[in-house]
Amino acid sequence: MTADARGAVTFRFGGREVRGREGDTIAMALWAAGEPVLRRSSSLGAPRGLFCNMGVCYECLVAVDGRTVRACTTVVREGMQVEPGGRP
Amino acid sequence: MTDARVLDADVGVVGAGPAGMVASARLAAAGLSVVVLDEGQRAGGQIFRQLPGGAPHPARGAEPPSHARGDTLLAAFADRDVTLRRGATVWDARPGRLWFEQDGASWLLRCRRIVLAPGAYDRCVPFPGWTLPGVVTAGALQVMVRGFGVVPGQRALVAGSGPLLLPTVTALTGAGVEVVAALEASSRWRALRALGGVLGNGGRRREAAWYARRLLGAGVRLRWGWTVFACEGDGRVQRAVIGKVDRDGRPRRDTARTIEVDVVGAGFGLVPSIELGLRLGCAARFVAARGGHCLVVDGAQRTSVPEVLAAGEICGVGGAEVAMAEGDVVAGTILHELRGIAPPAAAGRRAAAERRAADRLLAAFAPLPGLHELATPATIVCRCEDVTLQQARDAAALHGTSARAIKLGCRAGMGPCQARICGPSLQALAAGRPDQPMDLPVVQLPVRPVTTATILAAPAG
Incomplete structure (x- = not known):
């Protein structure tokens, strides 16, 4: 492996500070930070996380600035406020 | 304001994977204006994944030989005057019109021809614990490693069926992950029948040999006739129950054993992404070994709807070689229709041959009802x-x-x-009818979830 030449991107997930890397999606930054749980399921409230990683399954829904987005298709930005998702 | 959100092009292509890239690069080279809409952040599709700039690159030789074609293709695609719209979600279509959302804005692409090349996604088979965080699709693991340079975990289970289990395993071992078990549900006996499709084709032969060497080098043995029975853990996956299945895929519960893992990738083949084709009114048919419902096309890759063409997995799962060959045929057809250039007969013959080889291989991995x-x-x-x-x-x-x-x-x-x-x-x-084709899905608007604001702001076609 070559060295990682990307800059750090710091954002918040549910109040916790997370350091990702430029070009990461929210889902990849959180997975790399050891956080696979992204939301609770709609009626059972069970923990759910990334599943398809290509924008198809909508399991990784999170809220960014009040908007529901897919964590696997949304790239992290410095200072982004991400909250665990609910339903769209 | 609304006018600024309308684009015009000769050809609108959905998907920047192998099929879409080949078609659009050739069309642009001939002077046609081409707009490609893709949900991803970079061209390449799911197979020719590109890492973000500056991300750590794996050592040479970590990718199978066929992926070298991706580098050539991506370079050719980047050289051409093709407009690639990244992060674009197409949510409605009719002949000559594609509506899409990009960065929260609502767009309309008007074009003379539509090329559908949206690819496919993992086929999922529910099992106890498949919703636990840490249990993902096989494709998700490949995207993680090959698309983002993320190491998925320390101890992985890969289970499912089909040729894509192999690149999933090699992506993991290449990233330093211990693959505790690699389970192919199909039987070795069934796979032997597919050998004709592999050995008759030089590229596929080299590919198979490469995987065999990589698995041997990493000390991973692919177990035929095995699968994942269940995943367990407290809030995330910590254990998996694995065991043997019979010839029809029925679990043999007496063979169950538990292994400790921190990540599981499950993929039982692929499903063609046909919903835009159905929305456009294109005829579809059910072919189990090609992933289920797929669009019907003629030898020139024309669908049943005039001015709508399709290439690659949407016409039935077949892999990148098929997709590239069919993308080439699409370009030839459009250049014939719009520019009067006679299409080369060799392109059609090559696509048909690739399709036959893929069908023979994939017949060994048709979904097991059990x-x-x-x-x-x-x-x-x-x-x-x-x-x-x-x-x-x-x-x-x-x-x-x-x-x-x-x-x-x-x-x-x-x-x-x-x-x-x-x-x-x-x-x-x-x-309780595992052997029969399922009903054709009913497509509703929006074809993909987009915001109400996007739908309300959509320019009239």
């Missing part, structure tokens, strides 16, 4: 709506066994994934 016995009554079948197998069965008993009746009876398939994940197995599970 795998539907992995789910118990309490297993979630629809992840979006938290619907259990028992609830889906009750709905089928009460309302009928059509896909529509099951959906209306228990809400399975009504969530944001629009039945892409549960659909391929829901009817078989709920109605």
Whole structure:
């Protein structure tokens, strides 16, 4: 492996500070930070996380600035406020 | 304001994977204006994944020989005057019109020809614990490693069926992950029949040899006739129960054993992404070994709808070689129709030959009906709506066994994934008819979930 030449991107997930890397999606930054749980399921409230990683399954829904987005298709930005998702 | 959100082009291409890239690069080289819409952040599709700039690159030789074609293709694509719209979600279409959302804005692309090359996604078979965080699709693991340079975990289980299990395993071992078990549900006996499709084709022969060497080097043995029975853990996956299946995929419970893992990738083949084709009114047919419902095309890759063409997985799962060959045929057809240039006969022959080879190989991995016995009554079948197998069965008993009746009876398939994940197995599970083709999905607007604002702001076609 070559060295990682990307800059750090710091954002918040549910109040916790997370350091990702430029070009990461929210889902990849959180997975790399050891956080696979992204939301609770709609009626059972069970923990759910990334599943398809290509924008198809909508399991990784999170809220960014009040908007529901897919964590696997949304790239992290410095200072982004991400909250665990609910339903769209 | 609205005018600024309308684009015009000769050709609108959906998908920047192998099929879309080949078609658009050739069309642009001939002077046509081409706009490519893709949901990803970079061209390449799911197979020719590109890492973000500056991300750590794996050592040379970590990718199978066929992926070298991706580098050539990406370079050719980047050289051409093709407009690539990244992060674009197409949510409605009719001939000559594609509506899409990009960065929260609502766009309309007007074009003389539509090329559908949206690819495919993992086929999921529900099993107890498949909703636990840490259990993902096989494709998700490949995207993680090959698309983002993320190491998925320390101890992985890869289970499912089909040729894509191999690049999933090699991506993991290349990233330093210990692959505790690699399980192919299909039997070795069944796979032997596919050997004709592999050995008759030089490229596929080299590819198979490369995988064999990589697995041997990493000390991973692919176990035929095995699969994942269940995943367990407290809030995330910590253990997996694995075991043997019979020739039809039925779990042999007496063979079950538990292994410790921190990540699981499951993929039972692929499902063609046909919903835009259905929205456009294109004829479809069911071919089990090609992943289920796929669009019907003629030898020139024309669908049943005038001015709408299709290439690659949407015409039936076949892999990148098929997709590239069919993308080439698409370009030839459009150049013939719009520019009067006679299409080369060799392109059509090559695409047909690639398709035949892929069909022979994939016949060994057609979905096994017995795998539907992995789910118990309490297993979630629809992840979006938290619907259990028992609830889906009750709905089928009460309302009928059509896909529509099951959906209306228990809400399975009504969530944001629009039945892409549960659909391929829901009817078989709920109605207890694993051997029959499922109903053609009913496509509703928007074809992909987009905001109401996007729909309201959509420019009239």
